[in-house]
Amino acid sequence: MAKQSKISCCFLVFVLVNLIFCNGVLSVRAENEFISAVGDSGMRRDNLRVAIESWNQCNEVGEEALQTGSPRAADCFDIYKATPQPQGEVCFCNQQLPYVLVHRVTEQDNKLRMGEPFFGLQAESQFNVDLYAAEKELYLGFKCQVEDTPNPWQFWMIMLKSGNMDTYAAKCPKNGHRVGPFPDQNSFPCFGKGCMNQPSIYHDYTKLQLPDMILKGRFFGSWDLEADLSRGMVGNISYHSVTWEKKLGEGSWVFHHVLRTSAKYPWLMLYLRSDATHGFSGGYHYPTRGMSKIIPESPNFKVRFTLNVIKGGGPSSQFYLMDMGSCWKNNGKPCDGNVTSDVTRYSEMIINPNTTSWCHANNLNVCPPYHTFPNGTRVHRNDTARFPYAAYHLYCSPGNGEHLEAPFNLCDPYSNPQPQEILQILPHPVWGEYGYPKKQGEGWIGDPRTWELDVGRLSQSLYFYQDPGTPPARRQWMSIDLGTEIFKDPDQVAEWTVSDFDILVPKQ
Structure with a gap:
């Protein structure tokens, strides 16, 4: 279907069109030497692309929630200015609406x-709940995709996860x-059969108010599937909500996040991610879709955003100022x-002041084997005079590492599909x-602050395990995100806003 730049006002109220958007938006240059690696640089594009996914x-997925279906959804739209009705013609519509939102996902x-079938669904995935969700994400990405240079992109990704097992x-x-x-040895919360359910x-849908x-939309729900959310966060229920809001033609989208744990669901996560637009993303072993049209690689990239933490989520809220995920083999x-x-390789900066260092001179198994200072000086964790123990909360080693330096602490072997x-x-x-x-x-x-983090240089300096004698891995970060993980603490509420998000890479 041809792209329409103008739509008759008679269709303003009713249009919800199922189209593929092909109108490219060029990268926005940041300063002279950097360009944006994300499709929606600084979150300033009126024509929003945002999606949501949920993991166990x-x-x-494991099992779908009746209210939700396969736990992938998207809100992707384009805005067009209405055409004034020619004199002498009758238009039975709302003459007050100057713009129309054309939603790409129904x-x-x-x-x-x-x-349920959809375009492009592979036969082997139709009745496999995990593969179906992965392909549904690709389908939604197809409907939301924006052509761009050097690669097309699809959407910002809101990620939900429950630690119940x-x-x-x-x-x-x-x-x-x-x-x-x-x-279980009290490692994982679970109230019994069905505790790993997906949320509602x-x-x-985004509307122009x-x-x-003001453009405004929202995803929200609960892992407590019988909860009456019409009354909000009342009673002992879990809750998630992300609202996005922007004044038409001005400034950045503001993403307002709320996460609440409950007695049945005390370990919950909510992140806003810029994922790879193809291939794998952090912690996800299926083809993905996302916002990062260029994959940032250490040591040459920066991340810029504005963060306002309103409620912290309690003492066990591991609030990540920056969370980056990648994947490479031990060789x-x-x-x-x-x-x-x-x-899967993760690095996270926790800014909740209640989170203290577990890494000490007498607890070396949760410290990385060495620390590298910005000038390249490397200090082993046994050097009690110079190693910055207080800079680390926790390090854990991959469960399939064959040459780990003792003492070591293995990462949870169950909370990822792979080590x-x-x-x-x-x-x-x-x-x-x-x-x-x-x-x-x-x-x-x-x-509240606007941060510009030299994530590329920092991530290059961090310790990650590799087998001895193997060439260094390329540290390409397919997922860059921020948000919180409330760790096994019921009845806690975290609330925060994110805006102006961008990933900056050197101009080639």
Whole structure:
């Protein structure tokens, strides 16, 4: 269907068109030497592209929620200026609306559930709940895609995850290997059968609100599937909500996040991600869609955004100022989808002042083997005089590492579809040169800031495991995100806003 630049006002109220958007938007240059790696540079594009996904503990679907269908949905639209009605013609429509929003994804698309066909669905995926969700994401990406240089892009991604795990259900592999039922040792919350359910996801499609010319939409829901959300966050229920808002033609979108845990769902996560537009993304072993049309690579990229933390989520809220995810094998080669040899790599800066360092001179198993200072000086963790223990919350090693330096602490083998390696850092002077907070409390509640983080240089300096004698992996970060993980703490509420998000890479 040909792209329409003008639409008769008679269709203003009714149009919800199922189109593929092909109008390219060129990269926005940041300063002289950098360009944007994301399609919607600085979140300033009126024609929003945003999607939502939900994972269980091992980053799969497992079982669909009746209210939601397959837990992938999108809100993608384009705005057109209305055509004045020629004199002498009659228009039975609202003459007050100067613009029309053309939504690319219908409610029927968003409600698709396993077994229902859609364009491009592979036969082997139609009745597999995990594969169906992965292909639904590709389908939504197809409908939202924007052609651009050097690559097309699809949407910002809102990610939900629950840490509940039923160990007797045997749904999650151990370091990529299938295992049978086993008794839990209080590692994972679970109230019994069905505790790994997906949440409800409700959708208020983006609308233009007059007379203020405000664009506004929302995804929201609960893991407590019987909850009456018409009354808001009342009672002991879990809750998630992301609202996006922008004045037409001005400034950045503001994404307003709310996450609440409950007694049944005490371990919940909510992030806003810029994922790769093709290939894998962090923690996801299926083809993905996203916003990063250029994959940022260490050491040459920066991340800029504005963050306002309103409520912190309690003492166990691991609020990530910056969370980056990648994947490479222990021999340094890129991941290829083999979940027994691929390794998800994460690095996260936690800014909740309640989160303290577990890394100490007498607790070396949760410290990385060495720290590299900005000038290249490398200090081993045994050097008690110079190693910055307080800069690290936790380091854990991949479960398939064959040459780990003792003492070591293995990462949770169940919360990813494949082995994982995690390095969590805390505000500390050693990170100041990269633009990160230098002390606890910076950027926390009451201290909203616009950050420009030299994530590329910092991520290049961090320790990640590789087998001895193998060439260094290319550190390409397919997922860049921020948000919180409330860790096994019921009845806590986190609330924050994000705007102006951008990833800057060197101009080629």
